[in-house]
Amino acid sequence: MKFTNSLAFAKEQDKKDPLKKFRKKFLFPQYKGSDALYFVGNSLGLQPASVSKYIQVELDDWAKLASEGHFDAHNPWYSYHEIFTKPVAKLMGAKDDEVIIMNQLTLNLHLLMVSFYRPKGKRYKIVCESNAFSSDNYALQTQVQLHGYNPADAIIEVAPRKGEHTLRTEDIIKTINKNADEIALVLFGGINYLTGQVLDMPRITAAAHKAGILCGFDLAHAAGNIEVKLHDWDVDFACWCTYKYFNSGPGAVAGAYINQRHVKNIRLLRLGGWWGYDKKTRFIMDKKFIPMKSAEGWQLSNAPVLSMAAHKASVDIFTEAGGMPPLRKKSLMLTAYLEFIINRINEKIKDKNLKLEIITPIDPAQRGCQLSIIAQGIGKDFYNALTKAGVFCDWRNPNVIRLAPVPLYNSFEDVWKFGQVAEKLLLQTK
Ligand SMILES: *Cc1c(COP(=O)(O)O)cnc(C)c1O
Numbered sequence: 001m002k003f004t005n006s007l008a009f010a011k012e013q014d015k016k017d018p019l020k021k022f023r024k025k026f027l028f029p030q031y032k033g034s035d036a037l038y039f040v041g042n043s044l045g046l047q048p049a050s051v052s053k054y055i056q057v058e059l060d061d062w063a064k065l066a067s068e069g070h071f072d073a074h075n076p077w078y079s080y081h082e083i084f085t086k087p088v089a090k091l092m093g094a095k096d097d098e099v100i101i102m103n104q105l106t107l108n109l110h111l112l113m114v115s116f117y118r119p120k121g122k123r124y125k126i127v128c129e130s131n132a133f134s135s136d137n138y139a140l141q142t143q144v145q146l147h148g149y150n151p152a153d154a155i156i157e158v159a160p161r162k163g164e165h166t167l168r169t170e171d172i173i174k175t176i177n178k179n180a181d182e183i184a185l186v187l188f189g190g191i192n193y194l195t196g197q198v199l200d201m202p203r204i205t206a207a208a209h210k211a212g213i214l215c216g217f218d219l220a221h222a223a224g225n226i227e228v229k230l231h232d233w234d235v236d237f238a239c240w241c242t243y244k245y246f247n248s249g250p251g252a253v254a255g256a257y258i259n260q261r262h263v264k265n266i267r268l269l270r271l272g273g274w275w276g277y278d279k280k281t282r283f284i285m286d287k288k289f290i291p292m293k294s295a296e297g298w299q300l301s302n303a304p305v306l307s308m309a310a311h312k313a314s315v316d317i318f319t320e321a322g323g324m325p326p327l328r329k330k331s332l333m334l335t336a337y338l339e340f341i342i343n344r345i346n347e348k349i350k351d352k353n354l355k356l357e358i359i360t361p362i363d364p365a366q367r368g369c370q371l372s373i374i375a376q377g378i379g380k381d382f383y384n385a386l387t388k389a390g391v392f393c394d395w396r397n398p399n400v401i402r403l404a405p406v407p408l409y410n411s412f413e414d415v416w417k418f419g420q421v422a423e424k425l426l427l428q429t430k
Contacts (some may be wrong), residue, residue, distance in 0.1 A: 025409075041245060041406035092219075
């Protein structure tokens with residue numbers, strides 16, 4: 001596709017966009033009387049306009065039915081999480097019995113590590129990325145400590161090579177093979193939060209399995225962003241939050257995936273709670289814990305329905321849009337257009353120090369919608385100026401600005417306008 005840096009071209013693409021009607025389904029923050037340029041759907045997705053209606057249904061049922069709502073509500077609360085089974089399994093490339101919407105992300109990561117980080121003898125180490133998200137680092141460190149190991153020894157980090165920003169699959173696989181008989185778990189962010197790099201999840205999983213090691217992914221930045229095929233890739237487990245690309249609101253309920261071969265094993269160690277108990281006999285309230293033979297068997301508590309109602313609003317929009325394939329198709333174009341616009345800006349900037357360096361992989365297969373840039377010369381001043389000019393983007397230490405044009409609600413015009421704002425700011429900078 002040949003791109004042009006013009007408003008007319010951007011508008012033409014928007015007119016041809018089969019997903020264009022979805023923009024209107026979201027509430028944009030306003031800047032000077034019109035929609036702000038919102039590129040932080042990777043941090044907090046916009047609110048679907050329908051959310052308040054979805055939540056109101058539950059509030060009304062709560063008011064009218066009170067405790068009867070568990071079974072008689074429009075969406076019975078007792079089984080509310082089951083609403084998500086089919087659509088979420090589809091969105092995550094999983095089988096129906098492999099997914100569950102529950103808790104929040106870091107908690108799910110801990111719960112899954114209880115089952116899948118089972119150090120034994122010489123095998124107690126975890127392989128992960130050197131620039132993992134803080135919460136994941138804390139989860140890994142404290143899990144390792146829970147088993148009596150020292151994180152400095154038990155956590156093996158794979159880092160980008162000198163002078164590079166992203167990981168090479170071959171380096172990850174080499175690390176796995178080199179330390180194979182000491183490793184208990186391979187755990188990576190499927191998309192790195194900082195660089196936006198999509199890892200080769202099927203190859204990493206296969207390498208781990210070949211060495212007899214379990215493999216999991218944190219999909220916080222992948223869920224609702226790229227097409228994942230967790231079941232076909234044979235991933236052991238994964239977890240994600242739903243407030244990023246899944247637009248389900250601040251602190252929203254999260255998701256987890258557990259491979260079929262594990263969910264059927266009711267002897268697999270886990271932390272138990274009554275909602276993980278076999279639902280046919282849950283209310284016998286027997287003392288012995290018998291988990292369900294599905295990902296539901298990892299639930300602890302009854303469903304947080306108000307949070308789940310917001311998630312339902314968003315999942316319904318994803319389903320209406322046709323799931324991930326059409327979204328990904330637009331996303332590839334939209335992000336390529338942002339890359340094109342940034343490259344055009346760089347051409348106009350004489351001062352090498354002011355050029356924007358894209359650290360996200362250029363290969364579209366290795367990225368989702370996020371582009372991470374380093375504004376070498378002006379760093380945070382550039383970020384602050386963008387924010388003041390009505391551009392929502394974010395800053396991550398030490399020097400990265402992240403921009404994520406989201407296919408559900410961002411337009412080519414948004415991306416073009418960003419280019420105009422950024423170019424003006426950079427050309428003004430002395
Ligand atoms: C956003 C994000 C989190 C946030 O964790 P919560 O438990 O949802 O607060 C954790 N890990 C990664 C990789 C993230 O991107």
